[in-house]
Amino acid sequence: MEISVTVNGAARTANVEPRMLLAHMIREEFGLTGTHIGCDTTSCGACTVLLDGSPVKSCTMFGVQADGREVTTVEGLAGADGLHPVQAAFQEEHGLQCGYCTPGMMLVGAALLERNPDPTDDDIRWAISGNICRCTGYMNIVKAIQTAAKAKASVPTATATA
Amino acid sequence: MLPSRFDYHRASSVDEALSLLDSYGDDAKVLAGGQSLIPLMKLRFASPARLIDINPISGLNGIEERDGSLVIGALVRHNELASSETISNGYPTLAAAAPQIADPIVRNLGTIGGSLAHADPAGDLGSVMLSMGASVVLRSSSGERVVPIGEFLVDTFTTSITPNELLTEIRVPTPPPRSGGSYLKLERKVGDFATVAVAVALSLEDGAVGSAGIALTGVGLKNIEAADAAASLRGTAPTDEAFAEAGRLAAAASNPVTDVRGTDTYKRHMVEVYTRRGLAGAAAMTAG
Numbered sequence: 001m002e003i004s005v006t007v008n009g010a011a012r013t014a015n016v017e018p019r020m021l022l023a024h025m026i027r028e029e030f031g032l033t034g035t036h037i038g039c040d041t042t043s044c045g046a047c048t049v050l051l052d053g054s055p056v057k058s059c060t061m062f063g064v065q066a067d068g069r070e071v072t073t074v075e076g077l078a079g080a081d082g083l084h085p086v087q088a089a090f091q092e093e094h095g096l097q098c099g100y101c102t103p104g105m106m107l108v109g110a111a112l113l114e115r116n117p118d119p120t121d122d123d124i125r126w127a128i129s130g131n132i133c134r135c136t137g138y139m140n141i142v143k144a145i146q147t148a149a150k151a152k153a154s155v156p157t158a159t160a161t162a
Numbered sequence: 163m164l165p166s167r168f169d170y171h172r173a174s175s176v177d178e179a180l181s182l183l184d185s186y187g188d189d190a191k192v193l194a195g196g197q198s199l200i201p202l203m204k205l206r207f208a209s210p211a212r213l214i215d216i217n218p219i220s221g222l223n224g225i226e227e228r229d230g231s232l233v234i235g236a237l238v239r240h241n242e243l244a245s246s247e248t249i250s251n252g253y254p255t256l257a258a259a260a261p262q263i264a265d266p267i268v269r270n271l272g273t274i275g276g277s278l279a280h281a282d283p284a285g286d287l288g289s290v291m292l293s294m295g296a297s298v299v300l301r302s303s304s305g306e307r308v309v310p311i312g313e314f315l316v317d318t319f320t321t322s323i324t325p326n327e328l329l330t331e332i333r334v335p336t337p338p339p340r341s342g343g344s345y346l347k348l349e350r351k352v353g354d355f356a357t358v359a360v361a362v363a364l365s366l367e368d369g370a371v372g373s374a375g376i377a378l379t380g381v382g383l384k385n386i387e388a389a390d391a392a393a394s395l396r397g398t399a400p401t402d403e404a405f406a407e408a409g410r411l412a413a414a415a416s417n418p419v420t421d422v423r424g425t426d427t428y429k430r431h432m433v434e435v436y437t438r439r440g441l442a443g444a445a446a447m448t449a450g
Contacts (some may be wrong), residue, residue: 001170018170018213021200040163042201043353045267054270060200061271064170065193065215108267129352130265 003067007032008076016063022056023047025063026073034074034103038132045131048104049073055108057130074103077110086110086148095144097135104131109145113152121146165203169212175219179328180303182214187325190214194237194276197268222275222330225249232334236275240264243274253334254447255343255363255375259290262345265353275329278314281321281384284355288315288385290345292377293361296334300327308333318383338372341365342447344440347379348432350423356380357423358432360412362440364395366448371395376408376437381416381429388412391437400445402438409438 004013007030014029026035026049038046040059047058050072077084086109089095096102105128112119112127119127124145125138133141171190173179183190191210193199194217202208216222222235225246232253234243243249244260263269263277263286277287278298290296291311298314300307300323314321323329337343347359359379365372374395376388391411398404418429 017167019165019167021164021204024164040204042197042268045265048267051270055267056271057267060197060268062170062193062196062200065196065217127266130267 001064003064005066005068006070008072014063018062018064020063021059022049022061022063022066022071023058025066026058026071029063032073032075036100036103038100043132044101045104045108045128046101048107048131050107050111053111053114055104055111055130072107074106077106084110084148085151086113086145089144089146089148089151090141093140093144093147095137095140097133097137101131101133101135105133105141109141109148112145113149117152118149119145163204165200166206166209168203168210170215171212172215172218176221176301176328176330177303179214179216179219180301180326183326183328184303186212186214190325192216192276192279192328194279195239195271195273196276197264197272198276198280198282216328227252227336230336232336234274234332234334236273236329236331238274240269240272240274240277241266244269252336253294253343254337254341254444255293255345255361256290256334258343259286259345259347259361262286262347262349262359268353274332278311278332279321279323279329281315281317281319282355283318283382283384284380285385286345286347286356286359286361286379289359289361289377289379291332291334292385292387293343293363293375294334294337295363295375296332298329299331299333300324301330302327306330312387315384337363338365338367340367340372340448342444344443344447346436346440346443348436355423358418358429358436360433360436360440362437362444364400364441364444364448366400366445369399370397371400371404374408376412376441378412378416378433380423381418381433383417386415386417388415388437390415395441400441400448402442405438405441405445408441409434412437 036046038044190212222237363375374392391408413434
């Protein structure tokens with residue numbers, strides 16, 4: 001089935017079987033391997049991408065359902081002027097260890113800050129509660145999203161599209 | 163994991179979905195949020211020959227009060243329930259449950275209609291709807307019928323919907339003034355199925371309990387309406403003793419099994435505790 005999707009701002013087309021999951025379409029048809037597949041059972045959030053700006057688990061949606069819609073993967077976070085504030089903050093705060101959950105965590109963090117620019121730690125923990133970090137590095141992930149919120153607030157023009 | 167092959171049909175109107183259901187009936191499954199159906203298909207517990215994707219249909223996304231009920235479109239996502247002011251202002255049991263369904267990411271796709279039609283005994287919304295006395299609207303090309311939720315939820319993963327029908331909306335009676343409600347859910351972690359959960363809806367009239375509804379999640383072959391527990395409250399004073407007795411009756415109505423989440427004895431005990439606590443919390447809300 002022929003479909004058209006906007007991926008990280010660029011119009012893309014693909015001819016896929018209806019049963020192909022969005023996660024596989026992103027990785028195999030579009031070559032964007034930053035979208036990780038973890039549990040494959042809707043639990044871990046490693047495959048999280050943004051669909052029209054909202055986080056979804058791409059292992060639990062068919063690629064054909066993204067027809068006509070906008071998908072943002074971790075590769076789409078950085079803008080022309082460098083890393084997204086959330087990416088910069090994950091680097092600064094050591095918000096990752098093995099890195100497997102990181103794309104999902106950062107996309108959820110970026111989506112949260114679009115909706116709630118000044119989150120409490122509880123807001124952040126709530127937002128990432130569908131994402132599992134098996135290194136259990138949650139403290140620094142929360143800290144990184146807080147740091148990103150402050151960075152965005154101090155330099156509002158530096159925000160990339162998320 | 164890939165599901166078995168299927169043909170994919172996209173419906174852009176209810177009529178188009180109904181005509182596809184007329185053509186394919188039992189061979190087809192309706193795809194709404196997909197957050198239960200797609201995992202089942204990946205695990206090959208379900209292998210429908212065709213999927214009818216109803217997501218493009220507009221008009222099934224509303225949350226509005228009409229004729230004494232809250233009318234919720236089948237495609238309303240869980241996060242839309244959780245952020246609705248109408249719901250947070252007037253439907254406390256539903257307002258309490260919505261942010262506890264699955265996890266925040268799943269709630270962006272999962273729908274109220276899909277969740278109810280899936281009829282998982284560990285599903286949260288079935289109990290909410292039982293406690294609030296809700297109905298579902300089932301449409302087919304020959305008309306529509308309104309089915310009380312207790313008649314809709316037949317058994318584990320089984321409802322009274324027929325293959326040519328589409329669940330289009332949910333009708334939740336508007337609670338009377340001085341109402342309260344709660345949904346207490348015991349889970350090992352966010353996103354896990356409930357070990358035990360209890361939905362409570364309560365109203366007071368002249369110092370006594372007017373209406374009461376209690377329903378249980380994860381402790382039987384379907385969401386269980388604890389009718390005896392609710393009946394024991396009607397007309398009585400909302401005291402700790404009355405709530406404790408309702409807790410005992412609710413526990414007696416539960417039928418849990420021992421599994422990785424706990425023993426049957428533990429779960430039955432938690433039904434009692436959560437019913438008592440939920441009723442006290444709901445009663446406290448009626449004071450305002």
